[in-house]
Amino acid sequence: MNAQVIVVGAGPVGQSAALLLARWGIQVLVLDARAKRDSTGSKSICQQRDVLDIWAAAGAGKIADEGLAWTTARTYYRDRELFSWQFEREGPLPACVNISQTRTEQILDEAVAAQPLIEVRWNHEVTGLTQDGSGVTVQCGQRLLRAPYVLVCAGARAQRVRQALGVTFDGETFDDQFLICDIKADLPGWENERRFYFDPVWNPGRQVLIHPCPGGTFRIDWQIAPDFIPTKVDISRKVRQIIGDRPYELLWHSTYRFHSRLASRMRVGRVLLAGDCAHLVAPFGARGLNSGVPDAENAAWKLAFALNGWAGPGLLESYHAERHAAALENLEITAATMRFLVPRTVEERMRRRAALEGGLMAEVDSGRFAEPYWYVDSPLTTPEPTRPFGGRPPKGAPCGPAPGVILPDMRLPGGRLRELCRDGFLLLLGEMCDSRLFVQVLGKVTTAPLAVRGLAEIDGLAERLGAGPDEAWLIRPDSHIAAIIPHAGPESVTDAFRRALGEEEETA
The missing domain is CATH 3.40.30.120 (Glutaredoxin)
Structure with missing residues (x-):
């Protein structure tokens, strides 16, 4: 294939980018270091209306169709409900849907397979990048590939690529861990509600978040101590504390820590960075994938315009200006949420306690839901x-x-x-x-x-x-x-x- 753009990374951001580029008639080569798709776990589940719109344009409207459109967000403090809110209805698409990243990637893979302008190659780890005035050479071990432009969507661990571009990735990692579980259970009344618990008696001093997902499944996130290593017995006990004696099936579990990082540049010459390789934010508010897919769309139309001779000299640089600013806003919003969830100073702890005990909706921060950057x-x-x-x-x-x-x-x-x-x-x-x-x-x-x-x-x-x-x-x-x-x-x-x-x- 004589690729016009090489996309590095076959995750949902890279898949979206490839589909959007192909929609403009651009030939795309997608490279991924993995041997195949690793289809386990819910991972990123909340997909915002404007991202569903982008996927519909890319030929993946099934994501909106199959996702669960939850309607109500309830917030609790210890044993009482503080308040609830609902999305305002705007336009024909739901405000958001919950659907596992595994299923999202499957739907995107189907769309990619149907697109003759896209070729996907697994087992292609990028080990070097060099560029000149006419294109970019991508090294994968002993193999050399070349295209006029490269879009890197290789995730947070794309350190080698960032280093090759001279891009830093400064930020911080939060100490507290989070345990996440996918379970299948019959929980009447919970099917269309997101529930956020501050300091429940069954997770004192920390938070729990519960999201409904399609097919009678639920995603549960517990904030846990930095040194806690949960066993199967621990997981069973935690689930039982929430759902009682109802039967359930544990489908998947994992632990992770939150990161807050931003690439110093999202465009270096003919190479653009998108998604987690350019910015990492805490997941409260679902601002990760819901920011990565707009990165892909922003990059795709500007690369297409550049390749077709329609772009002015500042169009590609505007990708950095716009999406770096979007990432900064997401970092600011999620950092404020993390200060509320995990207060580090006496003042922050006092503000949090006053907001929770007073039930002050405007002051309680469980994560402002993802919005498009304007x-x-x-x-x-x-x-x-x-x-x-x-x-x-x-x-x-x-x-x-x-x-x-x-x-x-x-x-x-x-x-x-x-x-x-x-x-x-x-x-x-x-x-x-x-x-x-x-x-x-x-x-x-x-x-x-x-x-x-x-x-x-x-x-x-x-x-x-x-x-x-x-x-x-x-x-x-x-x-x-x-x-x-x-x-x-x-x-x-x-x-x-x-x-x-x-x-x-x-x-x-």
């Missing part, structure tokens, strides 16, 4: 003072449209709104705008794919967005709003389009 400050985004970003909405609530924010989804006859965005840029025009004029002018700017639609053509869209009759909305291929332009004219829209293509001098 590229408000991206070099590709055109700011609009009349449409300022309003900041993070309340937990579980949608965000109002603004430049940089992801476009809200909605049902359309025969599909969804975001499906219109996946083949290139989308320009939505108010009824006072002359679409023929915009098509003529923008066609002279670039050959990049661009669809032009009238806001009035899509029933209810202008009202949903709050769009005016003289406005133009430029939407990126990843559904993020690149610009909202009042009193839109060809010149202002052209400027926004050039900016969104990265037609700025690159800085690295």
